[in-house]
Amino acid sequence: MAPVIETEGLTKRYGRQAAVDQLTFEVQEGEIFGFLGPNGAGKTTTLLMLLGLTEPSAGRARVLGFDPVREPLKVKRQVGYLPENVGFYEDLTARENLTYVSRLNGLSEAEGQERIDQALKIVGLAEEGVKLVGAYSRGMRQRLGIAELLIKEPRLVFLDEPTLGLDPDGINRMLDLIVSLSRERGISILLSSHLLHQVQRICDRVGIMIKGHLVARGTIEELRQLMPGEGKAGASLEDIYMRYFQEA
Numbered sequence: 090m091a092p093v094i095e096t097e098g099l100t101k102r103y104g105r106q107a108a109v110d111q112l113t114f115e116v117q118e119g120e121i122f123g124f125l126g127p128n129g130a131g132k133t134t135t136l137l138m139l140l141g142l143t144e145p146s147a148g149r150a151r152v153l154g155f156d157p158v159r160e161p162l163k164v165k166r167q168v169g170y171l172p173e174n175v176g177f178y179e180d181l182t183a184r185e186n187l188t189y190v191s192r193l194n195g196l197s198e199a200e201g202q203e204r205i206d207q208a209l210k211i212v213g214l215a216e217e218g219v220k221l222v223g224a225y226s227r228g229m230r231q232r233l234g235i236a237e238l239l240i241k242e243p244r245l246v247f248l249d250e251p252t253l254g255l256d257p258d259g260i261n262r263m264l265d266l267i268v269s270l271s272r273e274r275g276i277s278i279l280l281s282s283h284l285l286h287q288v289q290r291i292c293d294r295v296g297i298m299i300k301g302h303l304v305a306r307g308t309i310e311e312l313r314q315l316m317p318g319e320g321k322a323g324a325s326l327e328d329i330y331m332r333y334f335q336e337a
């Protein structure tokens with residue numbers, strides 16, 4: 090099966106600095122792939138290039154078989170994106186916000202309402218759909234962001250720090266939701282995060298990005314095997330991450 094994401098030498102330079110440097114990796118269909126890295130590592134820049142929202146300086150990418158530079162609309166139609174800061178119309182209800190999105194996606198009124206019902210149910214906001222988004226908590230907003238991207242029934246979603254700012258219960262609900270999108274709906278997922286415990290819990294494979302370079306990628310078990318020394322069998326993702334971080 091063809092990967093849902095493939096890149097080769099993907100690079101983005103801002104002036105003389107490379108925010109993403111020669112990135113080569115792939116994400117397989119059905120996988121939850123976690124992108125890890127400190128602030129400024131190039132995670133968001135990578136997502137933006139894959140979506141066709143910013144142009145690479147070099148290299149190439151394929152997303153669901155499309156070139157995001159030449160076919161950005163085809164990519165956007167099938168890929169759901171939860172940005173770092175999700176924006177909504179605060180003085181509209183959640184339903185009204187989603188109705189707006191479904192119209193933008195060219196859905197008929199009936200189909201739009203059906204998908205909105207389903208999306209709100211999936212994210213656990215069925216009862217709260219009639220509330221103004223201005224009155225939503227951070228956790229509800231993040232889940233509404235997921236509902237929004239589900240409206241277009243994507244095959245692939247990009248989640249940029251989906252648990253940022255959530256309390257422990259909110260984090261767990263979001264992680265369970267992400268896993269259910271993968272397992273129950275077969276959606277492939279690329280997510281970025283700083284939270285290693287969470288990533289360890291839900292991701293099939295991870296990539297560690299530091300200063301624009303992908304310094305490691307694989308399953309956590311594969312990365313463990315690459316660790317030096319005796320204690321590697323019990324190494325956590327945090328141990329693995331710190332090793333690459335210190336070497337960089």
Ligand SMILES: Nc1ncnc2c1ncn2[C@@H]1O[C@H](COP(=O)(O)OP(=O)(O)OP(=O)(O)O)[C@@H](O)[C@H]1O
Pocket residue numbers: 103107108126127128129130131132133134135
């Ligand atoms: N529009 C821009 N103009 C200039 N430099 C930029 C721009 N966008 C990002 N950069 C730089 O590119 C580098 C990578 O940024 P990016 O936002 O991709 O990192 P990140 O891994 O998402 O970080 P964070 O964890 O803080 O979200 C940083 O050095 C950043 O300052």
Ligand SMILES: [Mg+2]
Pocket residue numbers: 132133134173249
């Ligand atoms: Mg970022």
